[in-house]
Structures are given as C-alpha cells and as structure tokens.
Amino acid sequence: MTAAPQKLLAELLGTALLLAVVIGSGIMAERLSAGNVAIALLANTLATAGGLYILIEVFGPISGAHFNPAVSLVMAMRGELPKGLLVPYVAMQLLGAMLGAWLAHAMFDMTILQFSTKLRTGTGQWIAEGVATFGLLLVILRAPAGRASAMVAAYIGAAYWFTASTSFANPAAVFGRMFSDSFAGIAPVSAPAFVVAQLVGAAVAVGVHQLLQPKTVGTPVVATENAPSRTSHV
Template sequence: MSRTVRAVAGEFLGSAGLAAVVVGSGIAAQRLSPGDVGLQLLENAFATALGLGVLILVFAAVSGAHFNPVVTLVDIALHRKKWSTAATYLPAQVLGCIAGAVLANLMFAAPAVTWSTTERSGWHLLLAEAVATAGLILVIFALVRTGRSHLAAPAVGAYIGAAYFFTSSTSFANPAITVGRMFSDTFAGIAPASVLPFIGAQLVGAALGWALVRLLFPATAPQRVAAVA
C-alpha cells in the first residue's frame, strides 16, 4: 500500500472515529442524563476530549491526523505543500465523518440516518465558531512551528473539551464534522440549514488563525503537523 493511500485511509478512519465519538457520546449522554442539558454537555465534551487525543496519537504518524479540512488547508498554506493534498484529504475527512455519524446511530439502535432538526442559527453562534476555529488553528500550529508537535494530542483534546463550554456553539470548529453531525437527530446534531453558515464561520476563523500564526510564529520547525477537531 502506497504512502498516499495509507494517509487517505488514516484520514478517513480518524475522521470516522471522531464523528463516532462526538455523536455516540452525545446519544449516550442524552439517554443517561435525560433532562439535564448541562450534564449531557459535560459528558459529551469529556468523551470528545479524550477520544480526540487518542485518535491523534494513533493516526499522527500515518496521515498527520488532521481530520479537519481547515487544518489541512492551513497546513498547505503555511508550509507550501502541494494543493493536491487537499483533493485527497478533504473528501476522506467529510466521508469519514458521515460514516462515523451513521455508525454511532447504529450502535445505539437508532436509524442509520436521521436528519438533525437542531437549528443552530444566530450571529453569536457564528462568532463562536469563528473564535473556536481560530483558536484551534493557533493551538495546533503554535506547537508545530515551535517544535512541540508531540504535544498536539493532549493540547488539542484539552482545547476542544474546554471550547465546548466557553463557546456558545459548543465548538464544532471543523467543516467535516459539521457535515457529519447533520446525519443524526440527536444531542450533537445540527440541522442541514445551519451547516453552510457554520462552515462559512469556520473558514473565517481558519483565516484569522492563519494570520495569527504567521504573525506570532514566523519560523517553521521541521515537523509534520498533527492534529484536528
């Protein structure tokens, strides 16, 4: 198996695992703690933070463990990599997140696909997504460009776990997982009509994060990027 095929497979499996963790823990939280949304969010955030850290550790050496289109795009832009990487990574990330959401539904005896009815609209949620995504990009590439990418797994897991609570949008910060979440009408879902505005805000946040990295960390350490959300 070629290195490219392994990398794409790693992105697909890692993205599927991420979606399964996010959606599955959301379903479990909803069933274990009915009527207590705060506890549901805590359970969902805790599982996501732990699962994300593990997935990064597993797949970092295979694909860089992006699992996130904006991480891939910023990595290419910052480090002058080939844009053809995006043509293979981005579809794998989106399809992986869809597959992971479907898998989570099935693991909890729910229909394979149930379109989410959870509307997530309003300027404050879009602002939160831009902030969450900019912060994620800054965390990842600050570590990469200062030679500390080995800390990405715990740092990114911790950041996403915290961002579940300090952002009003609960920090999707990832276009691929945003698409995947619309396939599950459960705690972590997002209605299809809310997806494009969320992705737009994430792209704005990614651009802001890219600018901050360029400003604060101009020197690039010779390391491979590893991380997502």
C-alpha cells in the first residue's frame, strides 16, 4: 500500500505537470501559429492528450492520478478514496495547478505572477463544461481495467474540439488557468460558473453510471495499488 504522503506528493506533482503541459503548450502554440487559432488549438490539444496519458501512467499506481477535485469527490463518495484524504487531495491539486502555471511562465520567460483576462462565459460555455465533465467521469467510471489512461487522454483530446469551452472538465485546471493570462487562461470572474457546471456534470455522470451498472451480488471492484481501474484528468 502506498502511504498517504506519497499519494499527496503524486497528486501535487501530477497536477502541476499537467497544468504546465496545458499552459506551456498553449503559449508555444500561440507564439508559433502566426495568429491561426485553429492550429494553436490543435497543438495545445495534442500536447495535452499526450501529456495526460503519460502522467496517468506514471502516477496512477501511486495516487490513482486524479489531478481533479471532481474525480476525487466522486471516488470518495464511492469509497475508492478514503474520505480523510479528500480534502488533502483537493488541496494538493489546487496548489499543484497554481505551481504548474507559474512553471510554464518561468519556462517561457513570462511574468510569473499574473491573472487571466480571458473571459469565458455564457450558457453554451457552461453547458459545454457540464458535458465535458460528464463524459470524463463516465469514461473513468466505465473504462475497463488497464485502459483508463488511454481512454481519458483520447476523450479529453476529442472534447477540446467538440465542446464550446475546449473542455477544462476539472476545477483544479480552472483554478490554475486563472493564474495565466495566456492562450489557455480563464478570467477569475468566469471561474465559479465553470466549476459549478463541472460539478453538475460529474453528478449526472455518477447517476448515469448507476443506471448502466448491472445489479450484482458481492463486493464491488475497486482500484488496486498496482492496477488502478479509476484514473483521471484535466
């Protein structure tokens, strides 16, 4: 069994690296795309999907690779994460997200401490975040053992393009992106509605999963240390 400090360190490092990938690739894409937003988004998508897959594979056996408060909340509700670790997990995810934004800025010689001015608001954006998070949690809950990392990465890559919000699907990602006035940023004033939409989407996913789950007698399958069946994201 992995000890709690190692789990928390894994969530801190994993979330920090995830946000460094998301924000850093957005900065690089914007600089190299000569104003072509579609090309910038494509580059941002590919880097995020690839980075997410690797991070889940690396940190999944240690902490479950949640990197996402919505995922940790659902796992705690299902008994797959000790309830006493929920608040520490979320704290490490939020801290990691902020540190990841600062790391991206440092790598690109930008001002470290900054706040986004990029407004992301409107009914379409909120519905998109609900849909993005719904899909993410449903994938996590229903992915066959050993396949969650690839399925989550593929889903997030697709959701970058089919959702109007480019699929944050993660309250920690929202928090971290507030600290970056870059391609991937979100203005603090836009953040609360995104988080509410994400939590609603996660709740709906749990309900749908239960409707799809066949009734069985016996002990439910949960993640193991060496073969986590429930992992996540962005």
